[in-house]
Amino acid sequence: MTDWYLQRGYGVRFEWGPTGAQRLAPDVACLVVVDVLSFTTSVTVAVESGTRVFPYAWRDDTALTFARDHAAELAVGRRKTTPASPWSLSPAALRRAPSTPRLVLPSPNGSAIAAAAGAATVVAGCLRNATAVARWLASQGYGVPERPVGVIAAGERWPDGSLRPALEDAYGAGAIIAELSERCSGFLSPEAAAARSSFYGTDDVAEAVADSSSGRELAQDGFADDVAIATELDTTSVVPILTDGAFRSR
Template structure:
């Protein structure tokens, strides 16, 4: 692939979905995963409580086996949570659930993107922790042409399986890019600069996410609390870094 697709020469880059991650991760010092509704928001909530979060790419019987091998709890789909299995891909449910030291969190998009990083560092970002992550990365020298940060908005899926660009993930990506820029990382690719401009131009992120397609879908299903938690802008100082297969809080 040519350098033009890699956004080469820029310190902060932006792309969409697993395919974008697989390509741009080849030249990344750090891969930032953004899946606001709700993988990376769930990661921040769980890691805040001291839980190690193991991302997993499939929601099938292999996830059960994987969790058993790790002696970990397994997060189920939102509608499948029970008293005996209260952990799910729902930030609100994770806040209510009992503490578990290890949690397997299946998410086809978020986990697939994290797996694309190869040897690069992987950080989970949501609207809740975007400012903290931006500061943390800049303080450690990331976001330069020599140590580029690649921000990947996960997006959602259309019924035919193709990528649907999701506003909430564009805003989450723009938030961390804007935070990096405030910390002096101004070598943004045009793609990254536009994502930051979208975030900066939204007067009320909570209203925008609640009224976008993904937010309205979750609210209609009865998961408005998840949308509310996902839009707790900069309420979290945790920086979840993928280490040894699990997201844990960076020091």
């Protein structure tokens, strides 16, 4: 296979999903994973409270073993929280739960990408920390052709397992790219420039996400608070970086 998909020559690149991440990761210096509803948003909430977050791709018996091996609590499904296990992928639940030093956060989208990325540096980005992430990337010299960054919108899954591009992740990626482009002008791939335009072209990102397919799904399931937290644009300076297998603040 040729390397046409790598967007070479550009300092800021953009792709979708686990496959896009796997393709770009070996060719970039830094990978930014964006899963607004809800993995990377949940990572920012947890890291704000001092928690180290271990990404894990599967929510099955192996996740429990992984958590035990890392002396960490295991986040459960949104509807399976209990007083003994109050941590889940829900940002609202994580805000209510007591802080824990170490947490395994399974997710088939953002967490799976982060766990398998293999890039030199992996960052968790979302709408809540878009400006902070962009500023940190620029401060480290990322975003130029010599040190390219790949911004990955995680997307969701259709019932058959195929990728469903998710509006909220396009906005999250676009917000980071928009801020980064102010510091790395001229280094955006066409794909990255299109993601930036999607963010700039939206008058009210929070309203758009709430009315999107993903936003409606969560609201109808009783988790509208998760959507509200996920659209708190630039409310945190936390930049979670994957270090020794866990996200922690820079």
